[in-house]
Amino acid sequence: MKQFLISLLTLLTFSACQHGLEYDATPTANFEALWQIIDRQYCFFDYKAQETGLDWNEVHDRYAARLTPHMTRAQLFEVLCDMLSELRDGHVNLYYSADVGRYWSWHEDYPRNFDENLQDKYLGTDYKIGAGLYYRILEDNIGYVAYNSFSSGIGEGNISDMLYYLRACDGLILDIRGNGGGLLTYAERLASHFTNERTLVGYMQHKTGAAHDAFSSPRAEYLNPAEGIRWQKRVVVLTNRECYSAANVFVRNMKCCPLVTTLGDQTGGGGGLPMSSELPIGWSVRFSASPTLDRNYQQIEFGIQPDVPCSLDPSDQAKGIDTLIEAARQFLHK
Secondary structure, three states: HHHHHHHHHHHHHHHHHHHOOOOOOOOHHHHHHHHHHHHHHHHOOOHHHHHOOOOOHHHHHHHHOOOOOOOOOOHHHHHHHHHHOOOOOOOOOOEEEOEOOOOOHHHHHOOOOOOOHHHHHHHHHOOOOOOOEEEEEEEEEHHHHHHHEEOOOOOOHHHHHHEEEEEOEEEEEEEEEOOOOOOOHHHHHHHHOOOOOOOOEEEEEEEOOOOOOOOOEEEEEEEOOOOOOOOOOOHHHOOOOEEEHHHHHHHHOOOOOOOOEEEEEOOOOOOOEEEEEEEEOEEEEEEEEEEEEEOOOOOOOOOOOOOOEOOOHHHEEEEOEEEEHHHHHHHHHH
């Protein structure tokens, strides 16, 4: 039995080596594993080299110098997170039992242009709730809809019932400020109620190899009209820097719809479809793997500019007035 166990252990070790699996939990092994995962599978190297001067090889050498053989798990986690932050990507995260590494400068370094207390004031207390949609008719007969997360599920019935309720309004404000994303399914479902024909909204690519420029040909993405009620009047979509990921794609899609105007601040971005992998130590890493483009083949990773730039005025805020909502109301009444 003892000889059998030894033989089995030898076989398993050989098999693991044959498949390139090395369960080495040293700081250097985990550092190299993480660097190589990103090097081979991350999708924005060329774009970010152009936009920010990113040099991934230089990043390797600079952070490798911070490693020591006996550093603690917390110290290793800090070095790895600092290295990942060089990507400037909110879709890049490192997970272990005590913390989550994240990059939030895409919105923390900019004004919010959003105040939840002001939103509550405009919604009042008698607003309607359709799953994740909160809506009411403002005093000037403008429909106001707040959707704070694409993680909050919405069905075709929720959207059609909402639009039917608002049908007599002169226009519609769709406020997605602070919406950090969620499921693309809900973003596409909502946008589909604002077009009457199949519409080209952008493209997506996928990695085809380890090289930084190894991608498939861009695959066209279309927005198909919903089968339920579709809105036929003007719409203003309110945006800010906290609109990210699925919310960013939603803005891309809505800008392709007729009668839609975006107003506010540039979105936060997040144009890469994320995927995950694992380090030898057992920590998980998430990263952008498939770039999303707009219909003009432009990257949306660093955000989308609004049609009408507008910022929250502190003096208005002090008076209980939301500058962006009021600008949208004026725009819809022109």
